[in-house]
Amino acid sequence: MGLTAAKHHVTEDNAWISGLGLLAVRIIQGFIYWGGGSRRFIYAPDKINPEAPHWMAYKFQTAMPGALLGFEQVISFMLQHFWLLFTGVILFSAAELIAGLFLMLGLFTRLSAFLTMGFSVLLMLMFGWQGATCIDEWTMAACNLAMGTTIFLCGSRQYALDNLILKKYPRWSESSLFRWVGGALPVPLQPSGYKKLALGLLAFVVIFNVGTYSYYRGSVVTPFHQGPVNPSIHHISLSRGEVHEDGSVSIHAYLDAGTPEAAMHIMDVWLLDAQGNKIAHWDTEQLSALPKNSFDNDYAYNKFVSGPYGIQAIVGAAATLIFPSVANTLPDSQMTLMMIDADGRKFKAPLSRTK
Structure with a gap:
């Protein structure tokens, strides 16, 4: 009891x-x-x-x-x-x-x-x-x-x-x-x-x-890693690159990795021929001077824009970038566009010619 x-x-x-x-x-x-x-x-x-x-x-x-x-x-x-x-x-x-x-x-x-x-x-x-x-x-x-x-x-x-x-x-x-x-x-x-x-x-x-x-x-059954999307190192995915009849170049860019606490800066853009030779160049000063209509942003918030150190963007930004013609003649062979950021990282994508 x-x-x-x-x-x-x-x-x-x-x-x-x-x-x-x-x-x-x-x-x-x-x-x-x-x-x-x-x-x-x-x-x-x-x-x-x-x-x-x-x-x-x-x-x-x-x-x-x-x-x-x-x-x-x-x-x-x-x-x-x-x-x-x-x-x-x-x-x-x-x-x-x-x-x-x-x-x-x-x-x-x-x-x-x-x-x-x-x-x-x-x-x-x-x-x-x-x-x-x-x-x-x-x-x-x-x-x-x-x-x-x-x-x-x-x-x-x-x-x-x-x-x-x-x-x-x-x-x-x-x-x-x-x-x-x-x-x-x-x-x-x-x-x-x-x-x-x-x-x-x-x-x-x-x-x-x-x-x-x-x-x-990771760190459970695999070693530690930064994940499928790196939270600290910026990365740009490039697609839909085109060379237009007037010699201008357009390409879609998506900043799909990195910290949102700091902007990424693209300081150089190069055109490369099929052998990897540099045939055209937009330097930091030229990129900083690009007008607003050079950026067709997908979203109204985080954007690709011109800044004091070339082109800048925050994580999640996506846009079609348009670069003016800087070369008198361009080869008929395959060309590649290469972007270089402030840390020296390179991002490349092939270009096709518009009809």
Whole structure:
């Protein structure tokens, strides 16, 4: 009898203790997402102002080259459709703000935690590859996913508005919906079902977090590497190169790797013949003097433009570049365009003649 009572007492104490133990996790998870939303709506509204230099579209565009599972195409489509982009930024920011605030208050705790899990996955797929010295965006999203999952499973037993709601409406204890949405009571599952849910979510979190880490940096079953998209060294993909009848040259350039914290600078552009001999040259001064109509940018945000050190661009920029004629005659054979950046890296692409 005494042993049974003691066991029951310990079980109740454990539930009470776990509620207090998870309080810091719930508050900080909420603060992180409330902070993300409040910065945009209250403290740094330029982030949701399309006319401001810190408009969120610039950040989204830098994520585009390394985004996973087709999100590169999704981001590209949104960047080219302003109202879809603007609506998405506002709705995402508002959802972050509300979910974060509700977590701190312990209001509709499980639903709010589930939303933060979704945010973490989304942010991981978009920004997880970024970070020059370590994958900063991955680290934050990985931790938030684990924290959100823990809160979703455990609820909010202490210092939460869900508990006040239950006291005011005790009949809600019989509602499966309230048990799934709120955090004052256990989810409506048998112990075996709860165990399966917890282990299933554990498997998802571990596989998703460790899998993306291995993809981005290795160091799990392969050596460390910089990932399919290098977050620190700039790279330009060149395509659709053409030589026109007037001797001008056009080519499509996409800055598809590197840090978004600094611009890339193209300081020399050469035309090479089939043997690799240099037959035409645009130097830094000429590149810096290129007019605006020499850049047909794909997006309205991060762009290729002329700058003090030739052509400059931020990660995610894509444009058709047009170089004026600088040679009296050009050979009929195959030609190649070569760009050289400020660090001496070379990028080449073949050119075809327009008819």
